[in-house]
Amino acid sequence: MSSLLIIVNWLLPLLYLVLLVDYGATFFLRTKAQIRNPWLAPVLCVHAFFLVLRSIHFGQPPLGNVYEIFSVLALSTGAVYAVVEFVGRDRRSGIFVFLLVFLFQYTSSSFLGASSTQSTGWARLHVVPALVAYTAFAIAAIYGLLHILAQRNLKQHHFGMLFDRLPPLDLLGRMTWYALFSGFVFITITIVTGPLLFSHQATDVPDAKLTAKIVVGSIAWLIYVVAVLGKLLGKWPSRRISSIAVTGFVVIMILLIVSGILS
Amino acid sequence: MEISVIGINHRSAPVDVRERFALPSDLAKKLLRTIRAEKIFSEALVLDTCNRTEVYLVSKAKQDSLRHLLGHITQLKQASPVTDTSLFYHHQGLDMVRHLFRVAGTLDSQMVGEHQILGQLKNAYRLALDAGTARFLLNKLLHWAFRVGKRVQTQTQLGRGSVSIATSAVELAGQVFSKLSGKTVLLAGAGETAELAAQALLRCGVSELIVANRTLSRAERLAEDFLQNRRAKNLKAKTVCPASLDEQNKVCPVLAGQKAEDGSSTGSEQPLRARAIGLDAIPSVIGGVDLLICSTGSTEPLLTYQNVAGFLRHENHPLLIIDISVPRNVEARLGELPNVFLYNIDDLDLLVARNLERRREEIPRAEAIIDDEVEQFGKWLDSLQVAPTIKLLQRRFAQLQEAQISRYGRKFASSDQKELEEFSRGLCSKMLHKPVAFLRELATDSANSEGLAAVDTIRRMFDLDSLEEQK
Structure with a gap:
């Protein structure tokens, strides 16, 4: 099994690179913009298969070290994007997302073999919805930024490079909303399941780090609940949701970095 | 075996000369029948568009086809004999093949990248098939040309982007709305360009059209015209072959995308609601409008911030305003509203100019495709x-x-x-x-x-x- 793991480990960045080139062709050559990418689902399945195999091989979920987490992040980013592409039927933004996915997986594949896996236990599965949530927030921030750029281009009559390479404005708004909402659902799951899973079990995470995680998670939840309620109850415009998606993600990043330094 | 083309186009002759030699389908049929009867040429095809009249010929030996053919045309059109033949071009052998491929690849068109020429070429081919003058060589050549046209269309960006004011409205709409079905268009005024823009939008599946005019009866007549047009198109869509439906959809980038996705959606299948209102009723309907095309002769702004801003407060409802009237009918301040995207005639000109420039940049790639195809055809001919x-x-x-x-x-x-x-x-x-x-x-x-x-x-x-x- 270990040779199969090594092969797939190196196959994955290549597959993501192919997807990145394909999305790049769509963006630069303005072709096949409104056709769902047929290769996306198979590549994500290969990636999921790899992580399942790795879990079976090491007897624990693939969240033992930072490089495994990078790989899970790559998969979850790709999966959230796949849902967005499926719903929005537009692949013009794929280049931005898959640049990130490729970098995650390339970094993971480069160091995964050399790194030893720490013992974590199945309780750390709780990390999965958190990763999906932060991935969704990252994607919401990307779409939010594209939405703001597209809106600005259209308002200022700027027919530059991005003009007809981005998806339509209303679609970007919808994509931002879908990603933000799914992130909100997953961060809620994380916040609810965290105490349940760890209440009867000691964790290997230091107290300061745990507190920082709880604080960041809660602040993220508070930021996005405002957007969700605003959209559902106050019918906020996409422009405002996009601004929250971008600023929310920036705030989370700053908090994560600061908490990492402090703890 | 000699293959050649004799023709006149927008580059070789002015319009007053071209119209003397135009061959609408009834005259083209007569010409083809004459050619077939006299058996000098074994195959022939007439291509007649607004910018060109061309006759493609296959003959057994080299001959003075130009004078011979002009004789026939002047006889058919009962015109005076042609003395100046320098206005006509006559390409033979692979030069003729190159010319045809350039025509099919839209490089010889007045508006490079406008792919309607492929449809016109198909019609010309059908006419020649019916007349029995398209046989082995022209069959092969025309099918090859269709393939070249498709190749240029798919492998270059030559046909991308709107190059007319009317279709640039559709392009702009495509940047704001992911689909136009279910959208409402308000056409204020009855300028020709505005009507063309509205027609282009209707082809993309817009479901409601409101026509506003100073004279209500004129607005009603226009709305009825649009409805009848749509009905005729729906009828045609049910009877014509899918290929021609494809041609129709190509004018609409938004719709083309939808079709590519589900393979079924077409603009003309959408039911259309059309109604007429007076210009003064615009503020009362503008809240539900997605796209406003303004083209009235009014010298004062028709839509001011003061009289419509109150109706446009809903930020979740974007409104694209295309004001092609001069003087402008829409107060520029309306564009400051966050959900309003206001474009005037100069903006559209800018978009068209940028698209034309892009097309020009694609010409060398299209020429390379044509060079390659001419070479392949030459090899086949030698074989x-x-x-x-x-x-x-x-x-x-x-x-x-x-x-x-x-x-x-x-x-x-x-x-x-x-x-x-x-x-x-x-x-x-x-x-x-x-x-x-x-x-x-x-x-x-x-x-x-x-x-x-x-x-x-x-x-x-x-x-x-x-x-x-x-x-």
């Missing part, structure tokens, strides 16, 4: 010569003979080997005798279309092209 075909046929049989001897030779005694070889050689030459005699007979009349078709069939039957490649 139709009789003598090399006979040689290849003989080689094919010799190969078969050798293969069979090496396979079964071991089953015979060494003393019988010579007889086996003689037997197989004799059998092959007997089998080849009639086909070779037939081909040699063709060589005496190589200009015959049936002869060329026969050579082509024989080459394909025995896969002689692959043998030539091995060589």
